[in-house]
Amino acid sequence: MHAVVLHAFGPAENLRYETVPDPVPGPGQVRIAVKAAGVHLVETILRSGRAGESLPPQPELPTIFGGEVAGRVDEVGPGVDPSWIGRDVVTAYGKPGGYAELAVADVTSVHPITIGYETAVAMVVTGVTALQFLDVADLIPSDVVLVTSAAGGIGRLLIQYARGLGAKVVGAAGGPAKVAAVRELGADIAVDYDQPSWAESVAEELGGRTVTALLDGVGGDKARTAFELLADGGRYVTIGNASQQDFLPDPQTVKERDLTVTNALMLLLSEPNTRPQYEVRALAAAAEGTLTPAVQTFPLARAAAAHAALETRATTGKVVLVP
Template sequence: MRAIRLHSFGPAENLRLEELPEPVPAEGQVRVDVRVSGVHLIETRLRRGIAVGPHRPPELPITPGSEVAGVVGAVGPGVSADWLGRRVVVQLGDAGGYAEQALADESALYPIPDELADDVAVAAITTGTTAQGVLGVARLTERDAVLVMSAAGGLGSLFVQAAKAAGALVVGVAGGAAKVARVRALGADVAVDYSAADWPERVRTALAGREVGIVLDGVGGASGRQALELLGPGGRFLMYGWAAGEPTEITTRDLVERQLTATWAIGPNMVPPGGWRELTTRALREAARGRLVPTITRFPLDRAADAHAALEGRAAEGKVVLTV
């Protein structure tokens, strides 16, 4: 089978297409004949050998990729033959997804609804699951003015849709004219380009005196701090990432003097009583019903390096996937 391999840490060009033996499922496993693989920004950091939070650089060589959609082509001992030929989407763990075939535990499989495309299923299983969890923490209502950072991204685009569906006033912040247009098309009431030095003032002007009540921040760094400064008294700042390379700086004085609440929205506080599986099932159901519509940028498997470069250069919109 064809697979993308990483033999040394470094630039995107280190991702190479190679031929590997066909994997054989062990007890409790299936072999998925992959149609679509998901690509994450965190994988671009790990490719460089940079630790990201609890995620440590992998042992090399490795086939990156943590999620795939495809068809079950073989089952291991102890796995029901009923899975054979079924379309599934699965979270693999830390590796193995950038390939024509991947091994997965039976317990991790989710059947793909007939009306759901493979690439949308891949977007839903991780990005959609995370979005459902963060939105559960945010509890958006029609009374809120919500500012979404990186609003054309995989998570940001879902947050814009969800906030609009909740009846909130939505401010979407993205980089470049094309992405700003995309954010506006998603339903944002205000869409601004954060590459403009005066973007916070543009937000204030557009809101005409109304204050931002909630910020959903996946960017961090200086831009995240600018978003924090837009919050009115009693506002809530929800962080779910730092694409800029470092988290938004927040001090105790910010919280006390401006009566703000800051929350790291990823983790145990976003998980419902039914656990992660409940969130993922909900995300797949919402996608199948057309209420969760991810933006997707596609690259063929042999252009995995280009996919990484697009993510790192913020040139991709929404969820990035590899098609096999």
């Protein structure tokens, strides 16, 4: 089969499209003919060789990234009901990763699907994460919600949910195209946080109302600016760090203003056992049309380009590889 293999840590160009042996499903496993594979920001960090406390351990090389896999079962291993063959499925635990034409997974980790492959692969991790963040944020209809990195895969789902709830929604993203995408999602206010006066624009458009819930996926200076828009008694929820720059609110300010600060990303990493129930919820939300992920596809052979685009924040929505 063809697969994208990393032999040495480094730049995106180190991802090589090559021929490797077909995987064979072992006991309790199914093999999936991959139709869509998700690309995650953390994979770009692991590929580069960087490490950190909040990151998974670096893989042994050579490796094939991509746990998020959707496709059709074409073979089963010992002990697996043959009726799985021919079924469309999705899993968050493809082995080797989904940057390949074939992947195997434990049958206990796969979900039958009736939605599109690309939608399914977007929801099984990105959708799950969005729902987990939303449960932490505990939004209510009277909230004024500010989402940074609003044009990303998770940000778009957060905006959809908050709008469906009836909350006032502010979406901040970088560049005119992304701002337009955020506006099309139904955000009440869409702003370009690459512009120096973006926070003042938000305050003016809110007309006296203040942000009660900030879901920040950027970190760094943009998070610091967004934090200043938060009302006393508000909630600051960290859901990502796309800038790779830390922002830690001053503890004294947090206390004086009665703010709630939650690092949702770290919280969820400490509670991995809740994932299966969220996977069911996320796939059901997509099937019902409650949440619709945006997907940007790249051919499997151009996985390096997908990584480069993701690293430079030149993508919109969930990045997905297709054979």
